[in-house]
Amino acid sequence: MDEHESLVEVSKRPNVNLQVLPFRAETYTTASFPFIVLRFGTDSSSDVIYSEDYRDAVYLDRPDDVKAYSRLWDDLRAAALGPEESRRLIVELANEFEGSGSQ
Known part of the structure; x- marks a missing residue:
């Protein structure tokens, strides 16, 4: 199982709330x-x-x-991003990374 798959699976647990803060997020708070x-x-x-x-x-x-x-x-x-959006982004970026031939 790849790291991103593990992260996605763990994020589905009821006691885990995974949210990604993308670089493009519009916030003045850092x-x-x-x-x-x-x-x-x-x-x-x-x-x-x-x-x-x-x-x-x-x-x-x-x-x-x-x-x-x-x-x-x-x-x-x-x-x-919300939990579902965060999972989708993780999978999307992992697929892009794998598709580029990078390891």
Whole structure:
């Protein structure tokens, strides 16, 4: 099974939500750094943000920080393709890549 096939199959699981943010997406919000919103249970009031940079990693739990990152995450998800569109794009790009003879 190719990597894109695995990705497509995993994206069909009920606990996975895969969304692709294409380069052409019309959004003013960008994130050029990794971050994770950690949620413990269903209550978002205890969310913690985990972020990394070149030299360090930080955990942010101040309400203003959590709110800013949560807003960023919501903006990125809104600009991304939906799950079905994302799967179609992955398959389409994989087929183009395979058809070009690239490995």
